[in-house]
Amino acid sequence: MVIIGSGEAGGCAAVAIRDAGWTGPVTVIGEERHLPYERPPLSKAAITGDDPPEPKLSVEARRFGECDITHTSGSRVSHIDRDSKQVHIEDGGVIAYEKLLLATGAQARPLAVEGGEYALTLRSQEDVWALRRFFQKGRHIIIIGGGLIGLELAASANRLGARVTVIESQDRLLARGVPEEIAGRMLETHQQQGNRFRLAASVEKVTRTSVWLKTGERIDGDVVVAAVGAQPDIALASAAELPVSNGVLTDAALRTADPDIFACGDCAATVHPLFSPSPRRLESWQVARDQGSLAGRNMVLSPQDQEAVPWFWSDQFDWQLQVAGFPDLGETVVKRQLDEETALHFFLSGDGTLVGAAAFGPMRLLAKDLRISQRLIAGQVKPDLSQLAAADRRLKTLLAA
Amino acid sequence: MTNEWTDACAIDDIDEEDVIAFEHDGHEYALYRTEDDRFFATDGLCTHEQVSLADGLVMGTIIECPKHNGRFDITTGQTKGGPVCEHLKTYETQVRDGRLFIRTG
Numbered sequence: 001m002v003i004i005g006s007g008e009a010g011g012c013a014a015v016a017i018r019d020a021g022w023t024g025p026v027t028v029i030g031e032e033r034h035l036p037y038e039r040p041p042l043s044k045a046a047i048t049g050d051d052p053p054e055p056k057l058s059v060e061a062r063r064f065g066e067c068d069i070t071h072t073s074g075s076r077v078s079h080i081d082r083d084s085k086q087v088h089i090e091d092g093g094v095i096a097y098e099k100l101l102l103a104t105g106a107q108a109r110p111l112a113v114e115g116g117e118y119a120l121t122l123r124s125q126e127d128v129w130a131l132r133r134f135f136q137k138g139r140h141i142i143i144i145g146g147g148l149i150g151l152e153l154a155a156s157a158n159r160l161g162a163r164v165t166v167i168e169s170q171d172r173l174l175a176r177g178v179p180e181e182i183a184g185r186m187l188e189t190h191q192q193q194g195n196r197f198r199l200a201a202s203v204e205k206v207t208r209t210s211v212w213l214k215t216g217e218r219i220d221g222d223v224v225v226a227a228v229g230a231q232p233d234i235a236l237a238s239a240a241e242l243p244v245s246n247g248v249l250t251d252a253a254l255r256t257a258d259p260d261i262f263a264c265g266d267c268a269a270t271v272h273p274l275f276s277p278s279p280r281r282l283e284s285w286q287v288a289r290d291q292g293s294l295a296g297r298n299m300v301l302s303p304q305d306q307e308a309v310p311w312f313w314s315d316q317f318d319w320q321l322q323v324a325g326f327p328d329l330g331e332t333v334v335k336r337q338l339d340e341e342t343a344l345h346f347f348l349s350g351d352g353t354l355v356g357a358a359a360f361g362p363m364r365l366l367a368k369d370l371r372i373s374q375r376l377i378a379g380q381v382k383p384d385l386s387q388l389a390a391a392d393r394r395l396k397t398l399l400a401a
Numbered sequence: 402m403t404n405e406w407t408d409a410c411a412i413d414d415i416d417e418e419d420v421i422a423f424e425h426d427g428h429e430y431a432l433y434r435t436e437d438d439r440f441f442a443t444d445g446l447c448t449h450e451q452v453s454l455a456d457g458l459v460m461g462t463i464i465e466c467p468k469h470n471g472r473f474d475i476t477t478g479q480t481k482g483g484p485v486c487e488h489l490k491t492y493e494t495q496v497r498d499g500r501l502f503i504r505t506g
Binding site: 038040058059062285286289311313320363364367368371372394396 | 416418452453455456457458465467468469470484485486
């Protein structure tokens with residue numbers, strides 16, 4: 001069993017292969033020099049912490065020894081030979097596989113404007129070291145991109161006493177994946193903390209310390225960070241003539257068009273039986289974990305379809321965003337007011353099925369209800385709208401219904 | 402450090418199949434009530450990133466950390482999946498006259 005990619009998904013898959021009873025060799029091939037480590041802190045605690053950050057190994061990585069999993073670090077795959085079922089490494093090594101998993105992840109999307117190569121990006125532990133040199137009190141940090149990573153970095157820079165300007169090409173933040181009203185609340189929160197925003201602003205060119213907008217205006221700072229999304233690492237799959245779109249395409253059991261090759265996590269566009277027949281690629285730590293575990297299991301045992309309801313969170317200042325399911329599939333929105341300022345939004349499809357839930361506010365207010373919502377979505381319930389909205393009734397009672 | 406029974410709360414302070422936080426001597430505990438009215442106590446912070454478990458969801462005898470889905474069996478403190486690997490410490494409980502006592506220390 002061979003896994004290409006040693007991120008969150010690859011680590012979960014390796015351990016799941018063992019847990020499924022496979023006793024033969026398991027090899028994880030990673031380009032990074034670390035064992036699988038937790039990436040969520042990289043935009044938050046690893047930036048704001050006093051101490052230089054050490055990678056925090058995932059719980060699965062810490063089991064590699066006891067599970068007899070071979071991990072090769074600093075190792076790049078040059079190509080996959082599907083006919084002979086072999087993976088070729090750039091240093092000349094060849095590894096044969098019975099089943100292969102593509103867990104190659106994604107890279108920070110480069111800024112496609114003049115001087116874009118000067119902008120720093122965030123994806124790895126090493127990127128954090130570069131950012132920490134600039135994220136300091138009194139500095140002016142210019143962040144291009146008002147998505148989750150851009151906003152988390154903006155909150156971290158603010159915490160450190162830096163001045164922050166976020167430049168977003170669309171006229172709202174978080175257009176991909178976060179409902180507009182919630183994104184609006186997040187914008188207000190950042191503005192109240194002193195962060196500045198330039199929405200609907202197109203970037204003409206950048207230097208190490210300045211950004212020119214298409215309007216001719218120049219914004220000067222101390223560093224420019226590009227947080228304009230991630231692009232899946234699909235080059236190996238493409239070269240091996242596996243179908244790819246925005247990600248390596250798989251069925252609901254995470255199988256690619258080749259029955260011996262699976263794909264999961266950030267690099268994969270997968271079918272989810274609960275939501276939509278067309279494949280979707282998700283960038284989420286929890287999805288990477290869930291899919292990694294399922295892919296590992298499916299490589300050994302009779303394949304099962306994915307069932308886990310996608311979920312992600314984002315920490316910004318003292319608040320948390322949590323999103324479960326697919327709010328964008330909703331046609332009706334019902335709000336449950338958790339306190340004066342915080343509402344949990346439910347999203348229901350045309351036939352009244354709960355398909356998504358999202359909230360931004362203090363974690364203690366929203367965490368339990370979001371977790372229950374995730375279960376309700378998994379159960380494809382068609383809840384009574386007034387019950388969803390009634391904040392004085394425990395949401396949990398709907399689970400029993 | 403004490404090693405005695407501490408009066409933690411009234412049992413009705415905890416909803417069925419739920420959890421609350423309790424602080425004593427600078428230490429946070431999580432107190433649980435199951436659907437069939439059994440009571441358990443564990444350390445209050447998740448062993449992954451020290452998040453208060455009292456904000457998490459109890460399903461049956463499993464508590465899920467509100468932040469990253471770390472799961473523990475509240476009756477034994479054993480991990481049950483998610484990003485956690487360290488078990489939770491548990492404490493004995495006792496109900497007397499409608500009050501919940503836990504053995505701290």
